[in-house]
Amino acid sequence: MASTIRSAMTADTLDVRVIRKDFPIYQQPYEDKPFIYLDSAASSQRPEQVMQAMDEYYRRFHSNVHRGVYTLAEEATARYEAARVKVGRFLGAKDPSREVVFTKNATEAFNLVAQGLGRVLLNQDSVIVLTEMEHHANLVPWLILQEQIGFTIRYITFDSDGYLVLDELDSILDGASLLGVTMMSNVLGTVNPIAELAAAAHRHGALFLADAAQFAPHFEVDVSGLDIDLLCLTGHKMLGPTGIGALWARSEILDRMTPFLGGGDMIADVRLDGFVASEIPYKFEAGTPPIAEAVGWASAIDYLESVGMGSLRAHDLKLTEYAIANLTGSLGSAFKLYGPKVAADRGGVVSFDLAGVHPHDVAQVLDQHGVCVRAGHHCAKPLMRQIGTAATARASFYLYNDEADIDALVAALEDAYALFN
Amino acid sequence: MADLDDLYREIILDHYKNPRNSGSIESPPALVEEGFNPLCGDEVKLYLVIEDDRIADIRISGQGCSISRSSASLMSQAVKGKPISEAFDVLARFRRMMGIDGEESGEPEVADVRSLGELAALQGVVKFPVRIKCATLPWNTLSAAIARSLG
Numbered sequence: 001m002a003s004t005i006r007s008a009m010t011a012d013t014l015d016v017r018v019i020r021k022d023f024p025i026y027q028q029p030y031e032d033k034p035f036i037y038l039d040s041a042a043s044s045q046r047p048e049q050v051m052q053a054m055d056e057y058y059r060r061f062h063s064n065v066h067r068g069v070y071t072l073a074e075e076a077t078a079r080y081e082a083a084r085v086k087v088g089r090f091l092g093a094k095d096p097s098r099e100v101v102f103t104k105n106a107t108e109a110f111n112l113v114a115q116g117l118g119r120v121l122l123n124q125d126s127v128i129v130l131t132e133m134e135h136h137a138n139l140v141p142w143l144i145l146q147e148q149i150g151f152t153i154r155y156i157t158f159d160s161d162g163y164l165v166l167d168e169l170d171s172i173l174d175g176a177s178l179l180g181v182t183m184m185s186n187v188l189g190t191v192n193p194i195a196e197l198a199a200a201a202h203r204h205g206a207l208f209l210a211d212a213a214q215f216a217p218h219f220e221v222d223v224s225g226l227d228i229d230l231l232c233l234t235g236h237k238m239l240g241p242t243g244i245g246a247l248w249a250r251s252e253i254l255d256r257m258t259p260f261l262g263g264g265d266m267i268a269d270v271r272l273d274g275f276v277a278s279e280i281p282y283k284f285e286a287g288t289p290p291i292a293e294a295v296g297w298a299s300a301i302d303y304l305e306s307v308g309m310g311s312l313r314a315h316d317l318k319l320t321e322y323a324i325a326n327l328t329g330s331l332g333s334a335f336k337l338y339g340p341k342v343a344a345d346r347g348g349v350v351s352f353d354l355a356g357v358h359p360h361d362v363a364q365v366l367d368q369h370g371v372c373v374r375a376g377h378h379c380a381k382p383l384m385r386q387i388g389t390a391a392t393a394r395a396s397f398y399l400y401n402d403e404a405d406i407d408a409l410v411a412a413l414e415d416a417y418a419l420f421n
Numbered sequence: 422m423a424d425l426d427d428l429y430r431e432i433i434l435d436h437y438k439n440p441r442n443s444g445s446i447e448s449p450p451a452l453v454e455e456g457f458n459p460l461c462g463d464e465v466k467l468y469l470v471i472e473d474d475r476i477a478d479i480r481i482s483g484q485g486c487s488i489s490r491s492s493a494s495l496m497s498q499a500v501k502g503k504p505i506s507e508a509f510d511v512l513a514r515f516r517r518m519m520g521i522d523g524e525e526s527g528e529p530e531v532a533d534v535r536s537l538g539e540l541a542a543l544q545g546v547v548k549f550p551v552r553i554k555c556a557t558l559p560w561n562t563l564s565a566a567i568a569r570s571l572g
């Protein structure tokens with residue numbers, strides 16, 4: 001199967017027609033419309049290979065993990081643990097078998113960090129630093145913990161072009177225990193200077209937590225090279241199934257953290273008056289884990305790696321440049337782009353406003369053309385307040401999109417504009 | 422496939438672009454009620470002056486899509502100057518037209534819809550289930566405001 005994918009690219013360009021053959025959703029009729037999927041930042045589609053891997057797992061290898069001594073249970077455990085190592089290697093982890101904790105999604109991973117690390121790291125005199133462009137997943141868990149134990153949260157703001165304002169970084173970080181930043185904004189598309197931010201955090205003795213939910217599907221991640229301490233990501237945005245995500249953290253940090261969810265599988269011993277937690281990473285995985293999902297996610301990573309993260313990035317960049325040029329070209333001043341004007345500074349996400357047409361109405365008219373885009377606050381309400389709007393429309397690109405998809409978007413937007421103006 | 426023309430009737434686009442009774446009223450005397458659609462970020466702020474069990478004045482501000490804004494504008498016209506009991510009656514008929522509180526079939530009474538006058542323009546929203554929440558937001562806010570005024 002990998003050979004099909006490899007033949008899909010020549011000199012760093014993806015052949016979208018070949019890629020689409022792997023995605024069953026592109027073989028389905030979509031009511032009586034064309035199918036123009038531009039919402040991968042919310043959730044990607046998945047290739048046949050991922051579904052086959054999960055199907056094969058259930059048909060041939062399923063049993064509970066870490067429990068049985070029989071051959072089948074060993075098979076299931078081996079596959080689950082191999083998936084863990086695969087995720088760890090994909091992230092550039094030094095100790096992949098111990099540093100990856102499987103969770104339900106990125107959101108659960110952030111809650112694990114807040115409750116598992118926040119409670120041992122912070123007290124009411126502590127300070128943590130986040131940014132105003134965080135997704136609710138990296139905000140609300142901290143706000144919950146703040147209500148529980150009380151500490152100060154400082155925020156790094158961003159400018160009108162969607163770049164973090166880093167002039168006062170050192171004074172903001174003064175005395176902070178943790179800096180949490182999204183590697184790529186799900187609204188503005190901004191790719192943040194992670195190495196620089198991690199270095200600044202470390203200068204001040206703070207841990208660096210990265211939100212890779214949007215970044216990991218599109219770019220090569222290297223936690224060691226970037227000197228990240230903790231990182232959260234989610235499977236369903238990177239060709240994997242729903243119901244699985246992960247926290248990666250350096251093993252010393254995981255060792256310091258306390259369990260967040262309790263139950264079976266996460267303990268070494270339980271008595272009626274207490275328990276001894278298991279080793280990392282198991283002490284954070286209470287109950288039967290998402291085994292088939294882990295297997296599916298591993299297969300998704302295989303797929304991404306055989307395409308090549310470099311080619312994928314080149315493809316995203318080409319589409320983003322094409323989109324910005326054509327949207328601005330045909331809609332002129334009626335089109336307002338949020339985030340960096342320079343495509344190289346952003347991932348494949350384009351949030352915009354169309355003059356006189358509310359984002360909901362934009363998405364509705366686009367739906368009529370078969371164009372699927374997201375409209376709303378994108379789970380980033382503080383960011384939306386900062387850019388002065390309640391909602392934007394957002395188109396996002398992935399390896400199965402091409403220029404024709406963007407042409408369809410432009411045509412549909414022209415239609416929406418005409419209807420309302 | 423539902424037709425967009427059913428959704429974006431001329432009356433709706435007109436009320437979206439030229440909302441009636443838009444603005445605010447000082448409080449007191451006005452009662453202020455806010456409504457949110459947490460899914461999409463739509464917001465409506467209602468200013469209501471109730472005198473002798475009548476809606477003496479109503480103003481609306483906020484932000485939202487064409488459906489929620491036009492629904493608010495049409496609603497303000499429909500209830501302004503009306504006794505509260507009558508406003509409740511319009512509210513009930515509107516909810517039935519939206520397929521809420523109605524019979525299982527969801528088919529609203531023809532007479533019911535006719536009696537709603539211009540508001541009937543919003544009937545097409547029913548074919549776009551995701552948008553029903555947009556249309557009902559101002560009405561739910563009105564209902565909360567009146568409930569509060571009655572204590």
Ligand SMILES: Cc1ncc(COP(=O)(O)O)c(C=O)c1O
Binds near residue numbers: 135182186
């Ligand atoms: C930047 C960012 N962080 C976190 C998340 C949360 O991902 P999940 O909903 O899979 O937990 C998302 C997804 O919407 C996101 O875009």
